[in-house]
Amino acid sequence: MSTESKILTFAITNQTKNSENNITPPVIKKIPKELRRKKFKxxxxxxxxxxxxDRLKNDSQFFRSSVQLAFVLLCLWIGIEFYLFMKWGMSEGTASYFERPPGVEGFLPISALMGLLHWIFSGTLNTIHPAATIILIAIIAVSIVMKKAxxxxMCPIGTLSESLWMLGQQLFxxxxxxxxxxxxxxxxxxYLLLLFFTYSIAMMSVDDLNVFIxxxxxxxxxIKMYLFFAEISSFALWTIIILMLASVVIKNFWCRFLCPYGALLGLAGLVSPFRITRVIETCIDCELCTKVCPSNIKVHQIGQANSNNTIGHVWSDECTSCMRCVEECPVKETLVLRSRLNETVGQATKKSxxxxxFVFGSLIVGVFIAITGLGILTGHWHNSVSKDEYQFRFQQMDSPLYNHARGSVPQYGPND
Ligand code: SF4
Ligand code: SF4
Known part of the structure; x- marks a missing residue:
């Protein structure tokens, strides 16, 4: 369906709905010919x-899907390598040895956060899960610069969430x-979950952090995380199934309501210089941007609370910079991603x-690769646990030493 017919269909549906509900229908302005934005062909x-x-450069959603796919493939690769490492460990050394991929530490957010705080307070990056902390820093840096992008x-859980709600849209x-x-x-x-985790970790002294790490x-x-999923309890399995079913009917159920990582990135993104910006004068009020926004942000209304505004910014912590709204807007230069650098009130559209x-997506990937690459090049990536130590620990895995309760671990000695 062409953009013009999309607008028409949407307007008719909306007008019917509004007349049924006795609401004044929105007036959709015509797009002047010179302002019509052509869709990529x-x-x-x-x-x-x-x-x-050409498509990567001119179709933001194709570019975004390609980046998402690349990260899913990267995670699958890490998953296969880790599976082979686990196979070796569980076989008591009889299977072929495969090195543990450090990238698996990207799935250890608690260890990453402890490592980060320990690094800040002690000045030393730990050698147990250094990659976890480097990945966390890369993700926070991406969010500080480019919001919750x-x-x-990139997030494989975000990609799964998006696929699930799209499936729901197809089905229902x-x-x-x-x-x-x-x-x-x-x-x-x-945010409450984030508060709980950060408060529990922030209350730990450097010595406590050291003991835990x-x-x-x-x-x-x-390894424990792998075993959790490989030997999953029926309670955990049902919880995951329910979360996935909820994500089919409600867009990004896990990410929107429960993910503490998302909460942290939403807060970090508040300082980002980039904002989705709507130029009120040229906006035709077609509402297509709002219709496609997966975060349920009323994009077509931003900035209109104050009649003096010429532009409006999306401030919401839920905006993930997915660019769906920008891609969908049929009017040139009306819905854009703008930096607020050098912005002056009153002349903002000219100065920012x-x-x-394409540049934005490249920046997201570039910042992430630059920081993780720096970690690899400076030797802050591979951990210090040797093959022999792993073999020893695989054999001890049932010992109470390998348990923890709310951030505290059993006492251990230098030989444990
Ligand atoms: S970029 Fe646009 S569509 Fe995406 S979450 Fe932000 S406001 Fe919504
Ligand atoms: S900003 Fe939204 S409402 Fe305005 S023209 Fe673009 S898509 Fe339509």
Whole structure:
């Protein structure tokens, strides 16, 4: 369906709905010809490679899906390597040895946060899970610069969530939007979880952090995580199934309501210089941006609370910079991603810099790769647990030493 017909269909549906509810329908302005934004169309005369690059440059959603796919494949690769490492460990050394991939530490957020605080307070990066801390720093840096973009561009759980609500849309033609009065308290759950984790960790002294980080439990935290899923209890399995089913009917159920990582990135993103910006004068009020926003942000209304505004910014901590709204807007230069650098009130649209989705996406990937790459190059990536030590610990895995309760680990000696 062309953009013009999309607008028309949406307007008619909306007008019917509004007249049924006695609401004044929105007036959709016509787009002046010179302001019509053309949708990307592949040039079939180009070679497949040039067509691919052309599409990456001009179709933000294709670019984003490609980055998402690349990260899913990277996680699968890490998963296969870790599976082979586990196979060796569980075989008591009879199977072939495969080195543990450090990237698996990206799935140890608690260890990463402890490592970060320990690094800040002690000045030394731990050698048990250094990659966990480097990955956490890379993700926070991406969020500080480019808002919560990690969630919609890189996170494999975010990609799974997005696939699930899209499946729901295919099956039921739409997703459920949670009532506003329930949405706010549910959204605050992830902040409460974040508060709980950060408070528990922040209350630990450097010595406590040191004890935890070097404990037998933390040394095998990734192995424990693998065993948790490989020998999953029926309670945990049902919890995951329920979360996945909820994500089919409600967009990004886990990410929106429960993910403490998302809460942290949402807060970090508040200082980002980039904002989705709507130019009120040229906006035709078609509401297509709001319709496609997976975070249920009323993009078509931003900035209109004050009649003096010429532009409006999306401030919401839920905006994941997915660029769906920007891609969908049919009017040139009306919904854009702008930096607020050099912005002057009153002349903001002239002074701030508009950033193309391609540049923005490249920045997201670039910042992440630069920081993790720096970690690898400076030797802060591989841990100090040797092959022999892993073999020893695999044999001891049933010992109470490899348990923990709410951040505290059993006492251990120098030989444990
Ligand atoms: S406001 Fe735009 S960029 Fe932000 S989440 Fe919604 S659709 Fe994505
Ligand atoms: S900003 Fe939103 S409402 Fe305005 S023209 Fe663009 S898509 Fe339509």
């Amino acid at each position: 592949a040039d079939i005369s180009l070679s497949w490679y040039k067509r691919f690059v 990690f969630c919609s561009w 033609k739409k997703n459920i939007t949670v009532w506003k009065w329930l949405d706010y308290p549910l959204r605050s759950l992830k 070097n404990s037998p439990y933390n040394k095998v935290a990734d 810099v508009s950033v193309s989705p």
